[in-house]
Amino acid sequence: MSVSKELYAHLPYLRRFARALVGTREGGDAHVLATLETIVADPRKLEANEDLRISLYKQFVAVWASGAIAQPDPAFADDEARRRLDAIALKPRVAFLLHALEGFDLEQVGDTLGVSERAAADFIDVANAEIARQIATEVLIIEDEPLIAHDLRSIVEELGHSVVGMARTRREAVSAMANARPGLILADIQLADGSSGLDAVNDILDAFATPVIFVTAYPERFLTGAPPEPAFLVTKPFSVDSLKAVISQALFFNRRSHRRGA
Known part of the structure; x- marks a missing residue:
């Protein structure tokens, strides 16, 4: 090649x-x-x-x-969003994403950042500690496969967030918004009835803004440069660390993320 x-x-x-x-x-x-x-x-x-x-x-x-x-970034008009973003220094944040999202091992993370494996591990520990102190929020999950939906819920709750709705179709997702205003949405792209998670999210975002993470087995189809394209994407099958990484970044960059029950 x-x-x-x-x-x-x-x-x-x-x-x-x-x-x-x-x-x-x-x-x-x-x-x-x-x-x-x-x-x-x-x-x-x-x-x-x-x-x-x-x-x-x-x-x-x-x-x-x-x-x-x-x-x-308009989110930086919010002092709290800026404080949370700045709390993780450049190299720890990059190291964490390289390791959790891209699957780099510690040697590869170190090579990419020009540091030792030990330093790479320390950077990741710093990022993990800061993420653990991140503000909790409420999450809507749009996923038609029960086992994946259960895994998503478990991971979200382990990170300290709460799930305010579980939807399998575009209609269920929109209906779930009647009594909820989540601080984050996790959405599959292909849903049970043939409807689109992209369409469901667009319906929701017409009413109010919130960060969205899409989950797909085919990320390359949505990273071509042609619209529509999501800002945050997790690949199936996903690991706990990769989902944790993307959730943390989505919340860092959105000033509307809020304390649970606020």
Whole structure:
């Protein structure tokens, strides 16, 4: 496989990582584009003696850390959102996402960040500790497979959040909003009756804004650059850590996340 084709194969997942790190679809994609432009301008930045994926992510992190891409976010108007975001320093947050979302082992995390395995593990511990103190919120789950819905509920509750509704179809999801205003929605994309989780979420977001995480077995289908595309995406089958990572980032970047019962 040529370098360009191998690089292309990694792009959907780099875009997923970028969106989770930056907090928006537009901002994540802008950083990925800037990364690719940097590589095109100087192909030597992809080190020949290094795993291509690590080299690609390393270049992305360098672009992101440079602050060269302006990414205004209205959530930052909220002092609490900014405080929670800043509480996890740059390297611990990146290390946590690389490990939990992208499946990098500690050696790969260390290589990407230019630190030792021990330092990479310490960064992840710092991020985990901060996430454990994150504000709890109420969650709506839209999922048609009972076992997956149960797993989602268990993970959400283990993280200290509460589930205010479980829906299997677009209609059930919209109906669940009659008595709930969740601070987070977890939604499958293909639902039991053939309806779309994307459509269900759009119906809900017409009434009020809240962060949404989509769950799909085919993430590459929704990370092509063609709309509609979610900002936060978890791949089936998911791990506890990957879901935890994306939930934490979605709540970090949304000023409407609220204390349970508030």
